[in-house]
Structure formats: C-alpha cells, structure tokens
Amino acid sequence: MKMFLLLFLLGINGGGARLHTLKYFETASSQVSNFPEFVSVGYVDDDQISHYDSNTMRAEPKQIWMKENTDQQYWERQTRNSLNNQHINKISIETAKQRFNQTGGVHMFQYMYGCQLDDETGEVDGYRQIGYDGEDFIVYDLKTETWIAASPQAVFTENKWENDKGLMSRRKYYTTQFCPDWLKKYVEYGRSSLLRTVLPSVSLLQKSPSSPVTCHATGFYPNRAMLFWRRDGEELHEDVEHGETLPNHDGTFQMSSELRLSSVSPEDWGKYECVFQLSGVEEDLVTRLDPEKILSNRVKPLDSTTIIIISIIFIIFMVLAVVGFLVYRRVKKDKPSPPSVSSSEEQQLNVHE
Structure with missing residues (x-):
C-alpha cells in the first residue's frame, strides 16, 4: 500500500513538465463513522478536477476551468458512472471481507486507475491498483498486460481476470486510448493552470x-x-x-x-x-x-548591546522615580495643615452630608 499512497501524493509523473497524468482514486468503506461509504476523486497532474461521494450522489467539478469547459450532460454522465462504480465497489468490499474471513468491523477498499501521457513523444503508460485495509491487493501491469496478486487472497481474482479476455481487452482500451484522449482534452482545458510554476x-x-x-x-x-x-x-x-x-x-x-x-x-x-x-x-x-x-521556539541569549540598552533604561527609570519621590516629600512638607475639627462637629457634619 505504500506505493498506492505514494502515487496519490506524488502522481506517477516524476519527470519533466511534458508528462501529464489522469488518475482516479475510489474508496469504499465499511462501518467508518462520519465518512461516506464511497468517495471518488479525479486528478489531472496535481489538480483535483472532480469529486463524488455517496452522501451527495452527484459528481461535481473542482476546478473553474473544468466547469467552464464542460456541460451539464458531461456531469450527469460522470454521476451515472460513479453510481455504477459505487455499486461495484460495495460488492468488492464484501467479497474482500469473505476472502479474509472477516465479518464486521471497519474496512476500506481502494481502487486507483489512470494513465500517463508524454505530450512530446506520445508515449502512453497506465496503471490500475487495488488495496484493501491499507495493504496492496492486486496490481495491473500494462507492459505485460497481466494482473499480479499482491496477497494470497487475491490469487483467485488474478486468475479470474486473466481468463476474462473481454475484460482484459476493455481495460487495455481504456488505458491506452480512452484515458489518454480525455487527458489531452483536460490538459487543453486547464493549460494555463496546469503548466504554471510557483516557487516556494x-x-x-x-x-x-x-x-x-x-x-x-x-x-x-x-x-x-x-x-x-x-x-x-x-x-x-x-x-x-x-x-x-x-x-x-x-x-x-x-x-x-x-x-x-x-x-x-x-x-x-x-x-x-x-x-x-x-x-x-x-x-x-x-x-x-x-x-x-x-x-526556533527557544529564547535567544541577549547580546552585549541589548544588555547595555536595558541597563541604561533601568537606571533612567530609577533616577526619575527617586526625583519624583523627593519632589512629593517637599510639596507635602510645605503644605499648611487644615484646622482641627472636634468630635462633635465631625459628627454633625456627617449627619448633614
């Protein structure tokens, strides 16, 4: 599953700017609280272009340039495809649970697929990879046109798909023709955004x-x-x-x-x-x-200049405080005392206040 996560974060395109990728990530989950049972997201290069989940039941654009270059029929078609994939992935996660002798509990089934195109040479590469509960399950090798089981529980799936010639033919067509054709369109839609460079x-x-x-x-x-x-x-x-x-x-x-x-x-x-x-x-x-x-979070030691400045400010403050106190004592000493008031007069004043 490490490769799956790496592909999600980095994409496959580790070379120059002429490489472009279209990839989809689908996640089906079981008994995961506060998380949709099915999520599908699409990426062109590093930009997310679409989102669908089982809560909204609707495919939506995630880039302005996708919204501006596609119509309502396109997104209705994407929604239908996602609904179909949601149904397939729900069956797949139940099948995986049976293979691993599991009943309840939290489980996740992940499917990543897509293609890569070199827009200078026209060379195409593709990938399909399935993971279950954070581990690789089965991987498709486009060069040999074979499925490779990554766990003993996936051997049955490998043999089944290898013997389904119709399925293998459809997978190859999608990876080598359908996917690259749409990738070219998407790159043209978002060329100004996809080909930008931003320094950090x-x-x-x-x-x-x-x-x-x-x-x-x-x-x-x-x-x-x-x-x-x-x-x-x-x-x-x-x-x-x-x-x-x-x-x-x-x-x-x-x-x-x-x-x-x-x-x-x-x-x-x-x-x-x-x-x-x-x-x-x-x-x-x-x-x-x-x-x-x-x-850094650490407190830097004070340099000699800062220490001298702080000392001077402290001395000035102390001098001003002493001078202020002496002036206050002088004024208080020179001020005449008020006449004394007898206790009876004081009580009378208090009564009439």
Whole structure:
C-alpha cells in the first residue's frame, strides 16, 4: 500500500513538465463513522478536477476551468458512472471481507486507475491498483498486460481476470486510448493552470539547540520537486531525513528535509546549505545554514548591546522615580495643615452630608 499512497501524493509523473497524468482514486468503506461509504476523486497532474461521494450522489467539478469547459450532460454522465462504480465497489468490499474471513468491523477498499501521457513523444503508460485495509491487493501491469496478486487472497481474482479476455481487452482500451484522449482534452482545458510554476518560501526551523535543523519549503507547484542538503557543494545522504511531499489547502505543495548537526562544530555550519529544485525551473533555490536565520521556539541569549540598552533604561527609570519621590516629600512638607475639627462637629457634619 505504500506505493498506492505514494502515487496519490506524488502522481506517477516524476519527470519533466511534458508528462501529464489522469488518475482516479475510489474508496469504499465499511462501518467508518462520519465518512461516506464511497468517495471518488479525479486528478489531472496535481489538480483535483472532480469529486463524488455517496452522501451527495452527484459528481461535481473542482476546478473553474473544468466547469467552464464542460456541460451539464458531461456531469450527469460522470454521476451515472460513479453510481455504477459505487455499486461495484460495495460488492468488492464484501467479497474482500469473505476472502479474509472477516465479518464486521471497519474496512476500506481502494481502487486507483489512470494513465500517463508524454505530450512530446506520445508515449502512453497506465496503471490500475487495488488495496484493501491499507495493504496492496492486486496490481495491473500494462507492459505485460497481466494482473499480479499482491496477497494470497487475491490469487483467485488474478486468475479470474486473466481468463476474462473481454475484460482484459476493455481495460487495455481504456488505458491506452480512452484515458489518454480525455487527458489531452483536460490538459487543453486547464493549460494555463496546469503548466504554471510557483516557487516556494523556504525556512530553516529548529525546536531546540540539540534538535535537527529542518529545511521546510511550502507553496510550490507542481509537485515534481526535490529538496536536499549539501556540504561544500556535495549532496548529503547521511544524517539526513527526507519528509513526504504533502498538499496544501490552496493546491500547492510542501516538503521538508532534516539535517542532524550533533557531530558538526558551529564553525562548520556555513559549509551546509539547503537546495530546492523545481521541475521546469532551471535555477535552484539555495538557503545557507545560518544560525541567525533559523526560526526556533527557544529564547535567544541577549547580546552585549541589548544588555547595555536595558541597563541604561533601568537606571533612567530609577533616577526619575527617586526625583519624583523627593519632589512629593517637599510639596507635602510645605503644605499648611487644615484646622482641627472636634468630635462633635465631625459628627454633625456627617449627619448633614
């Protein structure tokens, strides 16, 4: 299932900007509270183009350029297809539960399929992969046109589909012709958005002086990017931990890379730098490891200049306080005392107040 998740986050297109992908992710669930029993989402490259779930029972566009270039009949057709897939996936999850000798409980059945197109060479690739409860179940290999069982419980499915020539022919047609044809249309619809490049903001983060330094890049597009550390111009592979590429709410992406510096002396920090590379952009974004640029929760020690300024302000404040007190004493001493009032007069005044 790790490959399934990787494909979901990154897409298949790990190369240059000429590669485009159309992929759909379907999830059927059983006894998952506050979650639709069936969800289907479509992606072109890194942009979500459609959404359907069993609660709304309606396929909807997720990009303005999809809404502007498709009509009502298109979305009605997508809704019918999704309803049919919902029915099939509901049967599939029950079948999987029987194969694994399961009855009740929370279960999830995931289906990912789509195609990739090189718009310069016209080369087409495709993929179909099914997962169950977070693990790979069965995978389709387009090059050999075969299904490969990823678990013993999927062997029966592998044999059944391999012997269904009509099904195999339809799968091949979808992957090599139908899917690429629609992918070309979608790329044309959203060309200005899909072919854009957005550079990230890069920050250096550290929780404490003994913690690793994290280089964090966020807000970039597309997701075909690399983030790594290097020392004296050479890429580092030891004492480095790379994070996953994650989506932001605005359609851009973020990623991070940690560098452990426990064995590095402070005077050598300047030899390290974080490098960000984005597909379609020739120039790298390079951030040198500078302690002054690291964002941290720790309280930085005060420098000598700051200490002197604070001391001067404190002295001035104390001088003003002493002067104010002496003036107050002087005024109070020179002021005449009011005439005394007898106890009876005081009581009379109080009565008439």
